[in-house]
Amino acid sequence: MSTIPSSLVEVQSKDIEVIMDVMEDMNPVHVDEELAHSLGLRGCVNQGPANLGYVINMLIDWAGSPETIRHLNVRFHSISCPGDRLEARGVVTELFFEGESCLARCSVELVRLLGPVGEGTELILRGTAIVEISDDLEIIVRHSGVG
Amino acid sequence: MDLEALEALVGYELPVGQYCITAEDHKKTLGAIHQEGYAFEVAHPVYAHLAPHCGMGLTIDKFFDFVDFPMDGGALYGEGDLTYHKPIRIGVTYTVRGLIASVERKQGARTGTFDLITLHLELVDSGNEPVVTSLETYVFPRSETPTS
Numbered sequence: 001m002s003t004i005p006s007s008l009v010e011v012q013s014k015d016i017e018v019i020m021d022v023m024e025d026m027n028p029v030h031v032d033e034e035l036a037h038s039l040g041l042r043g044c045v046n047q048g049p050a051n052l053g054y055v056i057n058m059l060i061d062w063a064g065s066p067e068t069i070r071h072l073n074v075r076f077h078s079i080s081c082p083g084d085r086l087e088a089r090g091v092v093t094e095l096f097f098e099g100e101s102c103l104a105r106c107s108v109e110l111v112r113l114l115g116p117v118g119e120g121t122e123l124i125l126r127g128t129a130i131v132e133i134s135d136d137l138e139i140i141v142r143h144s145g146v147g
Numbered sequence: 148m149d150l151e152a153l154e155a156l157v158g159y160e161l162p163v164g165q166y167c168i169t170a171e172d173h174k175k176t177l178g179a180i181h182q183e184g185y186a187f188e189v190a191h192p193v194y195a196h197l198a199p200h201c202g203m204g205l206t207i208d209k210f211f212d213f214v215d216f217p218m219d220g221g222a223l224y225g226e227g228d229l230t231y232h233k234p235i236r237i238g239v240t241y242t243v244r245g246l247i248a249s250v251e252r253k254q255g256a257r258t259g260t261f262d263l264i265t266l267h268l269e270l271v272d273s274g275n276e277p278v279v280t281s282l283e284t285y286v287f288p289r290s291e292t293p294t295s
Contacts, residue, residue, distance in 0.1 A: 009181045018179035022172050023201055026208060028219050039221035039288075048224030049200075053180035053193040060185075060192070069192045072229045079223065 002144035004090035004106060007058045008113075011046045013082040019047045036081075043081030051080055051125055055108050058088040063104075063131045070103065074127030078112070085113045086124065092146050095138065102138045104131050104146075148215035153250045153262060156214065161245040166202025166270070168194055168237045189234035195279040196227055198235060199268035202243035214264055216287050225263060226284035232277045241270045241278060248282065252289075259290025 016030050028035055029045045036044050052074060060066050080086055087110070094105040106129045111121035133141065168190050176193065177185050185191060190198075200207075211218055235241075248267035254260055263284055270279040 015179040015181075018175050022176050022179070023197060024206070026218060027222070029221055032219075035219055041221065045223065048227070049193055049196050050180055052196060052227060053176075053182070053191070056192050057180065057182050060182075066185075066187050066189055066192050067234050070231055072192075072195075072227070075226045076224060 002092040002141040002146045004058060004062045004092065004108075006087050006089045007054065007061065009054050009057075009086050009088070011050075011080050011082050011084045011086065013044070015050065016044065016046055016082065019050055023047070023049070041079060041081075043079075043083075046080040046082070046084070048076055048125075051076070051086070051110050054086060055088045055090075055110050055125070055127075055129075058090060059106070059108070059129055059131055062090070063133055063137065068132040069129065070132060071130040072127065073129075074108070074125045076125045077123045080110075080112060080124050087111050087113055087121070090129070092141050092144075095133075095141060095146055101132050102135070104133050104137075104141060105129075106131060150250075150252050153214065153252070153264075156247045156264075157250050159247045161210075161247075161266070161268075162204030164202045164204035164243040164245075165240055166198045166243055167240040168198060168235070170237055173237050188237075190237050192229075192231065192235070194235045195229040195231055195270075196281055196283065198241060199243050199245070199270045199279060199281040200283060202241065202270070203245045203266070203268055204243065205245075210266075214262070214287065221288055223286045224283065225286040226265075226282075228282040230280040232279060233272070235270070235278055239272070241272060244269045244271065258288055261289055262287040 090108040109126040110124040114120040245268040249265045251263040265284040
């Protein structure tokens with residue numbers, strides 16, 4: 001497998017409010033901590049699309065362009081909350097061709113770091129992505145043993 | 148809402164909606180997802196979820212009403228499936244079509260009874276060509292307060 005460079009992000013309350021504004025999302029679970037706790041959640045809920053966005057950012061940084069992303073499928077396993085430090089990770093599991101385009105099937109995930117890096121994680125989302133890659137990236141991925 | 152009534156919603160076509168990503172909203176979104184250095188002409192791919200979701204012809208609160216669930220009831224986005232057919236453009240008005248694709252009632256050891264409701268949404272351009280297909284699945288807890 002070929003590893004995609006990971007990326008780190010810290011969730012902030014102000015960012016949640018911005019996404020609420022953009023999405024016209026009035027769900028109080030994003031800002032009302034008391035309500036979140038009453039629902040059995042550990043804190044205000046960062047929006048799922050934001051979590052998805054962090055993973056997409058990692059893929060763009062790796063593949064070089066937003067237009068390289070062809071498909072994404074993710075399942076959310078847990079929530080992220082303000083103050084959480086998250087790491088987006090990915091590996092290429094397969095290369096295949098569609099016409100002349102080389103496509104990488106990637107396994108991706110977003111985890112919450114429970115302490116300094118290496119002290120444990122909680123899975124936030126996991127899924128697969130299909131990304132078109134350049135000739136140079138194809139060579140690097142093939143060199144790592146992915147066929 | 149009982150399961151029979153919920154299942155009867157499968158296939159319901161949402162009113163047709165429209166969505167245009169403004170440059171201002173796009174910039175705000177980039178900041179909120181920590182992608183300030185984004186310098187591409189096309190919209191960030193997270194808009195494959197945001198544009199159909201925000202543009203569907205039923206606002207999210209009305210959708211919640213429709214499936215008989217309060218906005219403060221703790222519904223969550225559970226799964227997303229995004230297929231990119233064309234780049235998404237900023238400043239272009241797209242049409243959003245959608246329907247309720249599936250309904251499933253499940254029982255979780257920690258969460259109790261919950262419903263999974265999937266919307267099938269399509270963002271199409273002025274030439275009626277698909278730009279994005281988005282399946283978004285929401286988790287609606289139907290039991291009393293979860294235990295953890």
